Amino acid sequence: MNPQHPRTPGADGRDEPAGGPGPAAARAQDRPARLSVGVVGAGRVGPALAAALQLAGHRPVAVSGVSDASRRRAAELLPGVPVVDPDEVLARSELVLLTVPDDALPGLVAGLARTGAVRPGQLVVHTSGRFGLSVLEPALRAGALPLALHPVMTFTGTAVDVQRLAGCSFGVTAPEELRLAAQALVIEMGGEPEWIPEESRPLYHAALAIGANHLVTLVNQSMELLRTTGVQAPDRMLGPLLGAALDNALRSGDAALTGPVARGDAGTVAAHVEELRRHAPQTVPGYLAMARATADRALDHGLLKPELAEPLLDVLNDAPRDGAAGRGPDGTQGPQGGGEADGDGEAGA
Numbered sequence: 001m002n003p004q005h006p007r008t009p010g011a012d013g014r015d016e017p018a019g020g021p022g023p024a025a026a027r028a029q030d031r032p033a034r035l036s037v038g039v040v041g042a043g044r045v046g047p048a049l050a051a052a053l054q055l056a057g058h059r060p061v062a063v064s065g066v067s068d069a070s071r072r073r074a075a076e077l078l079p080g081v082p083v084v085d086p087d088e089v090l091a092r093s094e095l096v097l098l099t100v101p102d103d104a105l106p107g108l109v110a111g112l113a114r115t116g117a118v119r120p121g122q123l124v125v126h127t128s129g130r131f132g133l134s135v136l137e138p139a140l141r142a143g144a145l146p147l148a149l150h151p152v153m154t155f156t157g158t159a160v161d162v163q164r165l166a167g168c169s170f171g172v173t174a175p176e177e178l179r180l181a182a183q184a185l186v187i188e189m190g191g192e193p194e195w196i197p198e199e200s201r202p203l204y205h206a207a208l209a210i211g212a213n214h215l216v217t218l219v220n221q222s223m224e225l226l227r228t229t230g231v232q233a234p235d236r237m238l239g240p241l242l243g244a245a246l247d248n249a250l251r252s253g254d255a256a257l258t259g260p261v262a263r264g265d266a267g268t269v270a271a272h273v274e275e276l277r278r279h280a281p282q283t284v285p286g287y288l289a290m291a292r293a294t295a296d297r298a299l300d301h302g303l304l305k306p307e308l309a310e311p312l313l314d315v316l317n318d319a320p321r322d323g324a325a326g327r328g329p330d331g332t333q334g335p336q337g338g339g340e341a342d343g344d345g346e347a348g349a
Contacts, residue, residue, distance in 0.1 A: 035123070038093030039063040039078075040086045040108065042070035044155035045127050046099030047077035049189060051162050053095075054078075056188035062089040073157050090117040095185075098126040106135050113138035123181070125149050129205035132173040132198035147182050148173040148201070151191060154212060166190040171205075173198055218290075221283050228279055254301040261291050262298040264308025270315045292316050 035058045039046040042065030050060045063074045064086045071083055090096055090112060100108055105128050112118055120143025124136055129150040136146035150171040155161045170191045174182040179195075186193040196204050219242065226234035248256035260268040269291060276284050295312055298304035304312070 034058055035095045036061045036093050037095045037097065038089035039074075039097045039099060040089050040112075041065070041098065041100035042074040042083070043099055043101075044073070044157035044161070045151065046097050047074050048155060048157075048161035048165070049097055049099070049127065049151070050081075051077045051159075052165050052189040053185070055162070058095070058188075062092045064089050069157075077159060077162070086112065087115060087117045090119070090122070093122070095123040095125065098124065102128045102130045105131060109136055110138045113142045116142075118142040118144045121145065123147065125185070127151060129171060129208060130202055132196070132201040133175065134198065145178055145181075146175070147178060147185070148196075149182060149186060150196075150205075151189075152194075152208060167192065169194050171196045171201075173201060217286070221280075221286070225276075225280055225283070254297050254303070257294065257298050257301070257303055259294075261294045261312065262303050264304050264312050266308070266311040266315045269312060273315070288316055 035053075037050050037053050037058050037060045039050050039060070039062070042063050047063065050063070054060050060078050060081045062084050063078060063081050065071050065074050065083055074081065074083055084092075086108070098105060098108060105126055109124075109126075118124065118139045122144050124139045124144040125147045126136065127150055128135070128148070129152075132148050133140075133146050136144070136148070140146050148171075151165065152169040152171060153161070153164055168191045170186045170189075170193050172182050172186060172193045173196050183193050219238065222238060223234040226237060231237055245256070260272070272287065273284065276287055292313075295304060295309060295316065299306070299309050
């Protein structure tokens with residue numbers, strides 16, 4: 001590609017001169033493999049996105065991966081695509097997907113640009129939620145066309161991920177002149193673009209982490225506690241409950257809040273804390289933090305009566321830490337903590 005006249009994908013993802021569509025666009029049906037696609041980092045995300053682009057008519061040509069798991073994943077999702085070094089991936093590709101962990105991305109981009117691997121007119125796409133376009137600045141200086149396309153999905157590293165991309169939102173940050181190209185690529189992967197300003201990327205990513213990453217922790221803690229009580233199939237017990245709770249929350253917002261905290265049942269909450277300290281002390285800080293956040297939201301939205309909020313917050317704020325005295329199941333002051341209860345700090349207290 002001529003660095004003075006880079007080519008960019010048009011609204012349908014095809015190569016077009018930067019000045020607009022030309023005769024080649026009219027013959028797109030004669031070119032089913034429209035962009036050669038390379039993947040740097042064969043984790044759970046990259047091979048799935050490349051497979052989705054392949055279904056849309058693009059052509060995966062190279063992938064890099066170090067671990068045995070990465071190589072197996074690439075072989076399963078991108079059969080026949082060679083595994084090569086990152087520099088070679090860029091040498092073979094018009095569209096490069098950088099799908100490495102967030103902390104590794106700045107060094108990778110800088111290294112690829114420094115070695116001359118990035119070519120003018122090459123589409124360089126990262127999938128990090130945290131970063132926008134600034135992390136791609138070294139590639140931009142080398143003449144690349146930068147895009148940030150973050151799929152809002154949890155990935156398994158299997159073929160099911162490609163199916164789950166249907167209707168999946170992508171957090172997109174792109175230069176104005178590449179917005180149509182970004183939109184086209186997302187739609188071709190089955191997704192829906194959501195435009196995220198550069199300065200909002202860290203907050204956007206934090207919001208997703210609160211919702212998805214912490215949910216996994218909460219669900220697994222709940223299942224472990226149920227197993228402790230003798231429940232044989234905690235997943236079967238929780239499935240309908242959590243599904244209904246999620247649906248209600250998405251539909252009704254804070255009006256969906258329920259349970260002892262939202263009702264102001266201080267005695268029940270005190271009993272929870274006491275039992276958790278006895279059987280699973282590692283869960284107490286998280287329980288207290290979420291209970292306080294729930295109480296605040298319920299109070300702000302008129303679900304928790306102020307006269308019930310005070311004794312509830314007393315329980316949450318007086319929960320024992322570092323061997324301090326706590327309240328018993330009936331809300332009265334309990335004995336001094338000791339044994340396994342010692343040393344349980346309260347996150348955010």
